[in-house]
Amino acid sequence: MKLSNVTKKFKNFTAVHDLSFEAKQGEIFGLIGQNGAGKTTTFRMILELLTPTSGTIKWDKSNEKALIADSIGYLPEERGLYPKLPVEKHILLLGRLKGKTKSALKNDITYWLDRFGLADKRKALIETLSKGNQQKVQLISSIIHKPDLLILDEPFSGLDPINASLLRDAILTLKETGTTIIFSSHRMDHVEELCDNLCLLKKGRALYQGSISDLKRKYGKVNLTIRGPFSLQELKGLVGVSSVTQEKEYFRLLLINEAVAPDIFNYATKKGFIERFSLDYLSLEEIFKIEVGEHHE
Missing domain, CATH: 3.30.70 (Alpha-Beta Plaits)
Incomplete structure (x- = not known):
């Protein structure tokens, strides 16, 4: 995933200005900044929900092709669940919308529900779950189709330390299988633990883009x-x-x-x-x- 000189304007307001960074295959890349820094706008351009005013967003080994929507997983900061659906049906629905068959999804749903301790919640309605369990269902829904690119926006929100550890381990598993992950969080300890490289945004501009170790050496x-x-x-x-x-x-x-x-x-x-x-x-x-x-x- 490579962004080259991407700018997004809304009339007289520039939300993202001349942004460039590259997240390589199998890398967890941090995109961090205060609220209003341009992170969500950048995510929406990657997801093709917004069109850049200028610049390009490309994907593949040579960074020449666009990434198809079915190859992207997205965990938004806001809840995006259907409260009246049972857990299993909710995950199955989102997997089918990404082009996967019911038979192909069945075993993966069982695997992830077991891994996140949700096996006994399989038939439970989403609205009856705790905030933390809803977050886990939302994560499973974002990865059930085995995306090439996964965007995680505040993924640890609402999770206690035990469940946060489960999520961290799942993210690392996805990295090991080759998934490219763009990770955003206000918890810098999580960013520091998971990411090798990052882009620090302020008011739509990149203040720094590179490795965390190089950033630290800059300060001494x-x-x-x-x-x-x-x-x-x-x-x-x-x-x-x-x-x-x-x-x-x-x-x-x-x-x-x-x-x-x-x-x-x-x-x-x-x-x-x-x-x-x-x-x-x-x-x-x-x-x-x-x-x-x-x-x-």
């Missing part, structure tokens, strides 16, 4: 965790410290760059015994806040 090891005989105000006053937060047993310092760390270490050792002094990269969530935070508006 500027997260300093320190534990010792210090006060919050004391650490805030050190040269090169951008901000300080106090956790239960230690302080977390955001440095302006790695180069100031040795001076802080020398200062700390003169204060007495240091129980912890460790530098690390920023988390994706911290980078996200820096890139799209209010001070960048």
Whole structure:
């Protein structure tokens, strides 16, 4: 899946501006940004529900052909279920709409219902299910036809940690079988865990496109965790410290760059015994806040 210089305008408003990225076969690619960043508009263009004002969206190994609709799976952020249908019939209906036969779907429906702990809900009406179980049914419905491309928009919404783990494992299984997955979430820990590459959107423009590891190296090891005989105000006053937060047993310092760390270490050792002094990269969530935070508006 390759987007090249894609722009989408609605009269005088540009929702997506000159967007380019590539999600390779068998890759989980993150598309992240605040609400209104252009993610949903981009998804709708990929799904051919909207036509780009300019630019191209192509699919296949040479990125020359468009992807046919029956080869796409889509899990929207909003519920898209038929509440009066039983679980099995709902999944079967959506599979048939994607061109699959009833006999071809039967075993796969059983497999996924068992995998997500929904075997006993097979005949239950959608409207009687919990929010988490409805989310699982919606995911099964989006993958039952074995899509080449799967778009997941906030897939972990409404799931407890156990069910979120089941979903994560299912996503990784789909990746291993060659499914290309475009993944969007406001939970940066999920993005960081699942995705190798991502595109960070702000107001329809790509702020960054590439690997998460390269993005972290761009900032350097500027997260300093320190534990010792210090006060919050004391650490805030050190040269090169951008901000300080106090956790239960230690302080977390955001440095302006790695180069100031040795001076802080020398200062700390003169204060007495240091129980912890460790530098690390920023988390994706911290980078996200820096890139799209209010001070960048």
